[in-house]
Amino acid sequence: xxxxxxxxxxxxxxxxxxxxxxxxxxxxxxxxxxxxxxxxxxxxxxxxxxxxxxxxxxxxxxxxxxxxxxxxxxxxxxxxxxxxxxxxxxxxxxxxxxxxxxxxxxxxxxxxxxxxxxxxxxxxxxxxxxxxxxxxxxxxxxxxxxxxxxxxxxxxxxxxxxxxxxxxxxxxxxxxxxxxxxxxxxxxxxxxxxxxxxxxxxxxxxxxxxxxxxxxxxxxxxxxxxxxxxxxxxxxxxxxxxxxxxxxxxxxxxxxxxxxxxxxxxxxxxxxxxxxxxxxxxxxxxxxxxxxxxxxxxxxxxxxxxxxxxxxxxxxxxxxxxxxxxxxxxxxxxxxxxxxxxxxxxxxxxxxxxxxxxxxxxxxxxxxxxxxxxxxxxxxxxxxxxxxxxxxxxxxxxxxxxxxxxxxxxxxxxxxxxxxxxxxxxxxxx
Amino acid sequence: xxxxxxxxxxxxxxxxxxxxxxxxxxxxxxxxxxxxxxxxxxxxxxxxxxxxxxxxxxxxxxxxxxxxxxxxxxxxxxxxxxxxxxxxxxxxxxxx
Numbered sequence: 001x002x003x004x005x006x007x008x009x010x011x012x013x014x015x016x017x018x019x020x021x022x023x024x025x026x027x028x029x030x031x032x033x034x035x036x037x038x039x040x041x042x043x044x045x046x047x048x049x050x051x052x053x054x055x056x057x058x059x060x061x062x063x064x065x066x067x068x069x070x071x072x073x074x075x076x077x078x079x080x081x082x083x084x085x086x087x088x089x090x091x092x093x094x095x096x097x098x099x100x101x102x103x104x105x106x107x108x109x110x111x112x113x114x115x116x117x118x119x120x121x122x123x124x125x126x127x128x129x130x131x132x133x134x135x136x137x138x139x140x141x142x143x144x145x146x147x148x149x150x151x152x153x154x155x156x157x158x159x160x161x162x163x164x165x166x167x168x169x170x171x172x173x174x175x176x177x178x179x180x181x182x183x184x185x186x187x188x189x190x191x192x193x194x195x196x197x198x199x200x201x202x203x204x205x206x207x208x209x210x211x212x213x214x215x216x217x218x219x220x221x222x223x224x225x226x227x228x229x230x231x232x233x234x235x236x237x238x239x240x241x242x243x244x245x246x247x248x249x250x251x252x253x254x255x256x257x258x259x260x261x262x263x264x265x266x267x268x269x270x271x272x273x274x275x276x277x278x279x280x281x282x283x284x285x286x287x288x289x290x291x292x293x294x295x296x297x298x299x300x301x302x303x304x305x306x307x308x309x310x311x312x313x314x315x316x317x318x319x320x321x322x323x324x325x326x327x328x329x330x331x332x333x334x335x336x337x338x339x340x341x342x343x344x345x346x347x348x349x350x351x352x353x354x355x356x357x358x359x360x361x362x363x364x365x366x367x368x369x370x371x372x373x374x375x376x377x378x379x380x381x382x383x384x385x386x387x388x389x390x391x392x393x394x395x396x397x398x399x400x401x402x403x404x405x406x407x408x409x410x411x412x413x414x415x416x417x418x419x420x421x422x423x424x425x426x427x428x429x430x
Numbered sequence: 431x432x433x434x435x436x437x438x439x440x441x442x443x444x445x446x447x448x449x450x451x452x453x454x455x456x457x458x459x460x461x462x463x464x465x466x467x468x469x470x471x472x473x474x475x476x477x478x479x480x481x482x483x484x485x486x487x488x489x490x491x492x493x494x495x496x497x498x499x500x501x502x503x504x505x506x507x508x509x510x511x512x513x514x515x516x517x518x519x520x521x522x523x524x525x526x
Contacts, residue, residue, distance in 0.1 A: 001453050001518060005476070007525025014524050022446045034526050036471035043472060047479030054480065055488045058455050058519050076445055079438045086435040100440050109438040128445070137442035146438045177502035182526065229442040316500050360471040367469055368500050410502050 002026060003057055005050060007033035012236045013134070013180055020136040020231070027057035036360070076128050076138035079146055081111060099233055102223055102248060106150040117145040117155040121162060122422055129162055130169025133176040135231025139165040143229055151221035157199060157214065159419045160277055164189055164222050167279040167415040174412045178281045179232040182239045183312065185409040186246035188282040188321075189222050190394065192265035193275035195419055196253035203253035205398025208285065219249030222279075244284060252396055258326030259395035260333035267339070268416045275419040280321055280392075281412035283312065286405040290328070295335035298328055299342065303349035305405050306384055309356040312410035316368040317386045319413050321406040322346070322393045328403045329395045339393055347388035351381040455519060459489030464517035466505055467497040473523050480521075 006014045006028045018026045030053070031046050032038075038046065085091045091108055095101050107113070118125055118141065125142035132139050144161050153161065168175050168187060178185040191201045202212040210216065232238040240247075256263045265276040288305050290298045302322060306313075313320050324332070332342050355378035357365045366376040372386055385391055392414060397404075408414075455461060463484060465477045474497065481493040496513055498505055505513070513520060 001455060002520045002522065005521060005523045010525035017524075020444050020446060029521075031476070031525075035473075035476075036526050038472060040475065043475050044479055047476055047483060050476070051480050051483035051487065054484065054521065055458050059457060060454065076443060079440075079442075081436045082439050083434045084437045086432055091435070091437070095440075108435065109440060111436060111438075114438060131445070132442075136444045136446055138445050139442065143440070143442040146440045150440060174502070181502065224440070228440040231441075231444075364469065364471070364500070367497070371499065410500060 001058065003029060003054060005029045005031060005054075007031055007035045009033040010239065013239060016231065016237050017134055017180075020134060029053040029057060076126055076140045076143075078126055079114075079140075079142050084108075100228060101150065102220065102227060104220070104248065107152050109146045109149040113149045114142065114145050117148055117153070117158045118142065120156050120158040120422055121420075123162070129165045132165070132169060132225060132230035134180045134237060135229075137229035137231055139169065139225060139229045144225060147224035147228060148217075148221045151224055152213070152217040153221050154199075154213075154217075157218055157221070159421050160191065160195070160199070160218055161221050161225070163277045163417040163419040164218075164279060165225060167277055167417040168222070168226070170415045170417075172413040173279060173281065173415045174409075175226075175230070175281075177411055178409050179226060179230055180237060180239055181409065182241045183409055184240050184242055184244040184247070184283060185412075186244055186250050186282050186284075187222055187226065188246070188280040188406065189219055189251040190264065190278040190280065191218075191251070191253040191276070192256070192263050192270075192278070192416075193419070194273060195275035195421070196256075201251070201253040203255040203396055204258075205400075207252035207255075207396050207398075208250070208404075215251045216249050219251030222251070223247060223249060246282065246285070250282065254394050255326055255396045258329065258397075260329055261339040261393075264392065264394050265416060270416070270418065275421070276416050277419060278414050278416040280406065280414040281409035282321070283407045283409055285323075286407070288403045288405060289401055290403065291401045293331075295331050295337065298331060299345055300349060302403065302405065303346050306346065306350040306407075307352045307356075309352060309358075309361070311384075311407055313384045313407050314352060314357070314382055315361070315365050316410050317372055317390075318384060318408050318410070319390045319392065320384060320408050321414070322391065323396050323404040323406060324393060325397045325400055325403050326395055327399070327401055340388070342393060343391045344388040346391055347383055347385065351383050354378055354380040354382050457489075458484065460491050461518040462492045462494065462516060463490050464513045464520040465493060465495045466513070466520060466522045467495055468501045468523040469498050470501050470523065470526060476523075 484490040
C-alpha cells in the first residue's frame, strides 16, 4: 500500500511514472506548487488538508498498485506504419501536432529509409536494446533506427546510436533523474576510436558547434530517442525550468591526436582501436579562456571555475568533465603531469567552503555529503567529487586557449559502451 | 505525387505490464505509516506535521521516517524492505 504526495506542477510526471512502473492507479495527495519556499505557517495549513486527503485516499483506494511488475520482454512489437502527408511541410506539421519530435524539421522515417539503416547491424529489428526512462519505452533496434532517420543520420551511424541507447539505459547513468529534473540536463555523446574519423565526427575546431553532419545528427538522434522512446515531453515530463540549447544536439569526438595521455576509452579499459561512445549527463559548458603560460596558473584557473555553490556536483559529490584544448593538455603534459596528476590537483584546489551554500542548500549539501564527509559545518572544505578519479578529463577542440568545464547532473555517472560494427561496417561507408 | 505516404510512428511502447491487486486499508487507526522523505526543501517539515496529524487526528499508531540522500536517488533496497516489513502503508513525495 503506497501513496505519493505531489506538488501540483508535477501531476503529469507523477502519473506517467506510475504508469511506466506498472502502478497506474497509485493514489496521489496534491499540495500547492512551489512547495519548498512556503513559510512554516503555510506548511501547517497545507499539512492539515493533506492529512485528511491521505486518510481518505489510503482507505478508499480500490484497485491500486502493482505488487509485481512483469519483466520487460526481450522483444517488442514492430513499429507501426501510418499514413501521413507526403508533402514535407505538411508531414512536419503532422509530427509536430503529435509531439513526435524536437521542434526542428524531420526527415520522413519511411520503410525504405529505416531498412537502409537496419542493414548496418546484425541485431534483429525487434530486439530491445534498452528501456528508456522515464516512460520506460522499449528502445528496439528498429525504433532507434527510426529516430536516426528522423534526425538525418546516415545509415552507417546506426551502430553508434545502438551503443548510445545501451549507455543511457545503464543503471549508473541514472537517466530517470536526467530526463525528469528541473535542471537543464542534456546528454553529451562522446565518440572515441577510429570510427570517429570514418564517420567524420568532428573532434577539432568547433566540435561542439554547428557545421558537421555527424555531430549534429548523432546528437539529435539521441535526443529524439529520449523524447520519443523515453517520453520526456518538455514541460509535462521533462520538467526543466529553462533547459539548454545542448538538449537539441550535443555530440563530438575526442581529439585523440591532440591528447598526450590515454584517451577516455583506453582509460576505461578498451583497446586503442576499439570504437566507443560515452554518454554524459551534462548541465552545461563553461568556457575557460586562459592564455597564461604556466601549467600551475592554468590549473588554478580551472579549479577556480569549477567552484560554484549552486552545483549538483558539490551538493552530492559529482563526476564532472573537463574538456582540455590540445594546447592546455600539452601544457600540463610538458609540466610532467599525468592525467591523474591533473585530476588530483584539480580535486584538491577546487574544494569550497561549505558556507558558500546558503540556507536550505547548505542543509541539502550536509545531507548529501554526510555519508562521505561526516558532519558538515560552515568551514568544512567540500570537494567537487568523492575522489579525484571521479573527475574525467578529455581533449577536444582545435587551436586556441579555451578549455571547457562540464558540470554534471546529480547522481549520474558517465557510461562508455563499445560500438559493434557489422563486417565492413562504418569503415566501408555502407 | 501522391498526397500521402507511409511513415513510422516513432513513439515506442512501454512493455511494463501492470498487475493489479486489491489493496486498501480498512481504517488508519492503529496502523503504522512509513514516510520516505525525499530531502527536498520543506518536505521534512511536512512529514513532521503530517505525522503528528495522522497520529493525533486519525489514530495512527506510529510513523517511521526514512530520509533519502537526495530527491533523485531511490531509497536503498535494504532500507525499503525494512520499511515495507514494518509498515502498513508508505507515503512518498514528488515535486518542488
